[in-house]
Amino acid sequence: MRRKLLVANWKMNGSLDLCRRMFPALIDVARTQPEMVICPPTLHIAETVRHASGTRIRWGVQNVSEKAAGALTGEVSVPMAHEMGCAYAIVGHSERRAFFGESDELVADKVQACLFHHITAIACVGETLAERQAGQAFSVLARQLRLLLERFDDEAWRHIVIAYEPVWAIGTGESAQPEQIGQVMRFIRHFADAARPGLGQSMSLLYGGSVRPDCAEHVFQSEDVDGALVGGASLDVESWLAIYQAACRSFDLDSLQQAA
Numbered sequence: 001m002r003r004k005l006l007v008a009n010w011k012m013n014g015s016l017d018l019c020r021r022m023f024p025a026l027i028d029v030a031r032t033q034p035e036m037v038i039c040p041p042t043l044h045i046a047e048t049v050r051h052a053s054g055t056r057i058r059w060g061v062q063n064v065s066e067k068a069a070g071a072l073t074g075e076v077s078v079p080m081a082h083e084m085g086c087a088y089a090i091v092g093h094s095e096r097r098a099f100f101g102e103s104d105e106l107v108a109d110k111v112q113a114c115l116f117h118h119i120t121a122i123a124c125v126g127e128t129l130a131e132r133q134a135g136q137a138f139s140v141l142a143r144q145l146r147l148l149l150e151r152f153d154d155e156a157w158r159h160i161v162i163a164y165e166p167v168w169a170i171g172t173g174e175s176a177q178p179e180q181i182g183q184v185m186r187f188i189r190h191f192a193d194a195a196r197p198g199l200g201q202s203m204s205l206l207y208g209g210s211v212r213p214d215c216a217e218h219v220f221q222s223e224d225v226d227g228a229l230v231g232g233a234s235l236d237v238e239s240w241l242a243i244y245q246a247a248c249r250s251f252d253l254d255s256l257q258q259a260a
C-alpha cells in the first residue's frame, strides 16, 4: 500500500516558541494515515521530541550528511538523526541543490545513508522555470531519478518517497495546476516502472510547491498524489491543520484501512 503523508518543511524558520505553540494543537488531530511529519530546523529536534514522543506525529530532518561520522564541521549524520527518533530525512531539496551544489550522485549517497540507518528518505526532484520553458522538464526529472532507480532495489524503495517540487512553484504562492501535477506524477510512475516493473504503482509520490489551504484539495485530487511537502504554510498552525485535514478528506481512508 502506498503510504500517505504530509510533511512540514520549516526550513530555517521557527523557534522554540513555535514548537511550544504548534505541537499541542497537532497532537489530537494527527492520525496514523496520512502520517503527519514535521521537519523543524535540526536545533529544534530535541524540543520536537519532547512534544511529539508518544503521539502519532512523526518528525524528520531537512538534510543529512552522506557520511556516518567524521571531521565535517556543521554537518549532521543519519545515525544522529536516528538517535533523535527521526523517521524521515528530506534529501536533495532544490534549495540544497541550488545553493549548496548538491549533485544527483550526492543525493543518491545521502539516500543510501538514510536507508542504511533505517530512516525513510524523502528525495526531492523538480525542474526550474527555465527548464520547463525549454521543454526539458521530463528530461530533468529523468536525470534526477535515474541514479536512484539504478542504485536501489525494490526493498530499498519501500523506504524512499519521491517529492516532486517544481522549483518555479516553491515559495512563490503559485502552486502547479492539478493537470500539471498529474502529468508529472504519471511520468514518474511510468519512468520508475520502465526501470523496475511494478515500482511505479507502489512508490509514494508527494507534491510540493506553494501548497496552501485554498489549493490543497485540488492538489490531492490527482489519484497519483500521495501527499505533500509543505514549506511556508506549515509554519502557521491553522494553515497546516487545514492542509492536513484536506488530505484526510481527499484520501479514501476507509479503503486504505481495509487494505492495511
Ligand code: PEP
Binding pocket: 009, 165, 169, 170, 171, 172, 173, 208, 209, 210, 211, 229, 230, 231, 232, 233
Ligand atoms: C518546499 O520548500 O519544500 C516548499 C514546498 O515550500 P513552499 O510550500 O513554501 O512552496
